[in-house]
Structures are given as C-alpha cells and as structure tokens.
Amino acid sequence: MGGEGKVYTLAEVSGHNDRKDCWLIIEGKIVPVGSRRMIAGSHKANNGLVDLSVSTVLDSLICLECNAYGNGLIAMKKSVKTKFDSNMMRSSSFLSFLAAKNIMVYDVTKFLDDHPGGDEVLLSATGKDATDDFEDVGHSSSAKAMMDEFYVGDIDSSTVPTKTKYTPPKQPHYNQDKTPEFIIKLLQFLVPLLILGLAVGIRFYTKSA
Numbered sequence: 001m002g003g004e005g006k007v008y009t010l011a012e013v014s015g016h017n018d019r020k021d022c023w024l025i026i027e028g029k030i031v032p033v034g035s036r037r038m039i040a041g042s043h044k045a046n047n048g049l050v051d052l053s054v055s056t057v058l059d060s061l062i063c064l065e066c067n068a069y070g071n072g073l074i075a076m077k078k079s080v081k082t083k084f085d086s087n088m089m090r091s092s093s094f095l096s097f098l099a100a101k102n103i104m105v106y107d108v109t110k111f112l113d114d115h116p117g118g119d120e121v122l123l124s125a126t127g128k129d130a131t132d133d134f135e136d137v138g139h140s141s142s143a144k145a146m147m148d149e150f151y152v153g154d155i156d157s158s159t160v161p162t163k164t165k166y167t168p169p170k171q172p173h174y175n176q177d178k179t180p181e182f183i184i185k186l187l188q189f190l191v192p193l194l195i196l197g198l199a200v201g202i203r204f205y206t207k208s209a
C-alpha cells in the first residue's frame with residue numbers, strides 16, 4: 001500500500017486532530033524504492049552508494065542486505081516506488097534491496113469508537129510521529145494488518161522533526177563546602193530572635209526605670 005498515496009507535510013496532517021477528523025502518522029512497512037533492475041548490484045560494490053539516478057538522499061533509507069541506515073544511499077523519486085513483494089526478495093539474484101521506511105498517514109476517524117485502546121489515545125497521538133506510541137503498546141499483527149484500511153498517504157519526512165535522544169539534565173555541581181549555606185540558615189534563625197530579645201529587654205528596662 002505504501003508509496004501510492006498523497007504526500008502530506010506534518011502541518012497538513014496536524015490539522016486533522018479531533019473527533020470528526022483524526023489522522024495519525026505511523027511508520028509503516030519497509031517498502032523497496034526500486035525494482036531489481038534499478039538497484040542492480042550491492043551497494044557495497046560502489047563505496048556504499050547506490051546511484052538510482054534520481055532524487056534526494058533520505059536518512060530513512062536502509063539496505064536490507066546489511067541493515068545500514070542512511071550512509072548517503074540515494075533514493076529514487078517517490079513516484080517510481082514499487083510495492084514490497086517478498087517474492088521479489090526470494091527470487092532476486094541481486095544481493096541487496098534498498099528500502100525506505102515509509103512513514104504513513106492514517107485516517108482513523110471511523111475507527112475512533114472501535115479502537116480497543118480507546119479514542120483518547122488516538123486523539124492524543126495526532127500531530128506528531130506516533131510510531132513510538134504505536135509500537136510501545138505492542139500491537140498484534142492483526143492490528144497492523146488493519147492499518148491498510150486507514151492508509152491515506154505518506155508523510156514528507158523532511159517536515160517531521162527527527163527523534164532526539166533524551167539526555168538527562170546535567171547535575172548541578174555538588175557543593176562540598178556547606179559552611180556559608182549553614183551560616184546563612186543560622187543567621188536567618190538567630191537574627192529575629194535577637195531582635196525579639198532586644199525589644200523585650202528595652203521594654204523591660206524602660207518599664208523598670
């Protein structure tokens with residue numbers, strides 16, 4: 001199914017985010033971007049570059065032979081993508097298949113009421129790459145098979161921010177010398193007491209004088 005629909009930008013898809021119109025962005029199957037003829041030979045034979053004669057360099061490109069991502073592999077235009085066909089892989093005399101991980105767009109509006117995980121999770125997964133949310137649940141293969149029904153197109157991956165790794169904030173420098181902090185705390189406690197004692201003393205003194 002992948003590669004045949006319209007290509008949307010993230011902004012376009014983000015607008016479909018409510019109960020009446022709910023679209024999701026989820027990474028789909030791996031779809032080869034070319035026919036066997038076009039990817040003749042292993043990319044290894046050509047210094048990691050497969051020149052498919054057209055178009056852009058995509059980070060999401062992987063080689064099925066070695067699973068290498070990116071590496072300057074060159075993709076063909078989306079319009080010449082072919083459907084994934086596992087027979088192609090088996091019957092191929094060529095060593096490698098170049099594939100793009102398609103990030104697909106799904107219109108799940110009609111599925112909201114029937115989704116076993118509820119509608120809220122789907123609505124909260126709109127407007128972003130929901131691949132991780134989808135995968136974290138561990139959806140069954142029958143759930144994955146259902147997705148085709150809702151497929152409306154692909155996302156222009158250049159409009160989706162790349163996932164960044166979480167780096168914990170740096171710990172503040174541990175202050176080993178606690179003395180000034182301690183003195184300040186002590187003064188905060190003692191100064192009001194001193195003022196109070198002084199006031200009581202003056203009052204006592206002026207009364208008795």
Ligand code: HEM
Pocket residue numbers: 024106108115116117118121122124125130133134137138139140141142143144146147150
């Ligand atoms: C087109 C997209 C989706 C389809 C077709 C789909 C389909 C399904 C199906 C069939 C189930 C039943 C369990 C299974 O067979 O795995 C399920 C459960 C569930 N889904 Fe989805 N789902 C989609 C997207 C999402 C997304 C994006 C999220 C999270 C943000 C999500 C969260 C859940 C949760 C929490 C459950 C319940 C799991 C449980 O109770 O064990 N789903 N989904």
